[in-house]
Amino acid sequence: MVDRIESLRAEASAAISAAPDRAALEELRVRFLGRRSELTGILRGISELEPSERGPVGAAANAARTALEDELAARREALDAAEIERALEGEAIDVTLPGTPPVAPGHLHVLTRTRREIEDVFVGLGYRVLEGPEIEHDFYNFTALNHPPGHPARMLQDSFYIDSTTLPAGVLNERGLPPGPQDVLLRTHTSPMQVRAMEAQEPPIFIVVPGTVYRRDTIDATHLPMFNQVEGLAVGEGISLTDLAGTLDHAAKALFGPERRTRLKPDYFPFTEPSVQVDVSCFACDGSGRLANGERDPLCKGTGWIEILGAGMVDPNVFGFVGGEYDPETTQGFAFGMGIERIAMLKHGIPDLRLFFENDVRFLEQFS
Numbered sequence: 607m608v609d610r611i612e613s614l615r616a617e618a619s620a621a622i623s624a625a626p627d628r629a630a631l632e633e634l635r636v637r638f639l640g641r642r643s644e645l646t647g648i649l650r651g652i653s654e655l656e657p658s659e660r661g662p663v664g665a666a667a668n669a670a671r672t673a674l675e676d677e678l679a680a681r682r683e684a685l686d687a688a689e690i691e692r693a694l695e696g697e698a699i700d701v702t703l704p705g706t707p708p709v710a711p712g713h714l715h716v717l718t719r720t721r722r723e724i725e726d727v728f729v730g731l732g733y734r735v736l737e738g739p740e741i742e743h744d745f746y747n748f749t750a751l752n753h754p755p756g757h758p759a760r761m762l763q764d765s766f767y768i769d770s771t772t773l774p775a776g777v778l779n780e781r782g783l784p785p786g787p788q789d790v791l792l793r794t795h796t797s798p799m800q801v802r803a804m805e806a807q808e809p810p811i812f813i814v815v816p817g818t819v820y821r822r823d824t825i826d827a828t829h830l831p832m833f834n835q836v837e838g839l840a841v842g843e844g845i846s847l848t849d850l851a852g853t854l855d856h857a858a859k860a861l862f863g864p865e866r867r868t869r870l871k872p873d874y875f876p877f878t879e880p881s882v883q884v885d886v887s888c889f890a891c892d893g894s895g896r897l898a899n900g901e902r903d904p905l906c907k908g909t910g911w912i913e914i915l916g917a918g919m920v921d922p923n924v925f926g927f928v929g930g931e932y933d934p935e936t937t938q939g940f941a942f943g944m945g946i947e948r949i950a951m952l953k954h955g956i957p958d959l960r961l962f963f964e965n966d967v968r969f970l971e972q973f974s
């Protein structure tokens with residue numbers, strides 16, 4: 607009888623420790639300790655046993671019952687703890703993890719990035735970044751930049767004039783008079799800030815002026831009525847054409863790579879004298895004009911050089927319009943202007959100006 611109790615106890619013990627959940631545990635309790643269980647039957651029948659067996663059987667059966675009740679309680683506790691653990695894991699939120707945005711975060715437009723790259727080059731040389739008005743007086747856009755009224759150079763830049771009757775009351779032209787029909791326009795270049803900056807500050811002056819400019823133009827792969835420029839102006843004692851060449855050579859190397867070379871060619875702008883076109887050695891053919899397969903390089907049209915900007919020594923007449931500390935007899939400086947779209951197109955091999963403004967994500971996301 608005692609052996610049977612021990613084997614029942616061992617069987618129950620193994621089943622309890624393997625029980626997967628509370629329901630299984632309850633079944634085991636009924637089976638081994640319930641009213642109809644074998645162990646309960648043994649305990650009930652003790653009084654019918656031989657007197658010599660009653661003591662050992664009763665002790666073994668009671669010990670087995672107590673031990674199994676303890677084991678059931680312990681297993682129940684362990685199962686409950688595991689269940690709580692699982693629930694916590696399932697609901698866990700790690701607040702230290704970064705969020706998952708529904709769309710990838712954006713990035714700067716390729717033109718903004720190019721503008722900032724150009725600014726950084728000149729800020730590194732000690733230049734300040736200034737911005738100016740996009741609606742400009744004819745005086746600053748043309749007259750003070752050595753385009754007197756009737757000058758044929760005005761025809762080079764076909765302008766958008768502002769209807770003077772739509773201007774707010776109190777706006778006056780540079781002569782202190784109500785503006786006439788051709789006194790206010792969308793600036794055709796960023797150069798008006800040359801004169802505005804010199805009026806506001808004595809020499810020396812080193813500035814770059816990024817901004818949007820407007821010209822009446824056709825719309826095609828290389829022309830738009832709105833585009834962006836960066837103007838540059840350096841005025842100070844003894845500034846010469848050599849400084850212009852060195853500064854723009856540094857800028858070209860910073861923008862297009864340290865192995866680039868630059869050259870100056872004579873050009874014409876009304877507000878610089880002499881005026882130059884700055885070319886950079888072609889980065890597609892390294893200046894040879896030929897591609898690796900021997901064909902003529904279409905980027906530089908076989909010349910080995912690419913025009914990147916216009917520049918020149920500030921015309922003394924411009925200093926004459928500023929006056930003050932800017933004595934045309936003794937003041938010297940240089941100015942330059944470059945198209946931001948043109949620099950970006952050359953840097954990234956972009957074939958069509960319109961791509962910058964169509965906001966096609968497939969185009970824009972290439973420049974992240």
Ligand SMILES: [Zn+2]
Nearest residue numbers: 888891903906
């Ligand atoms: Zn080339």
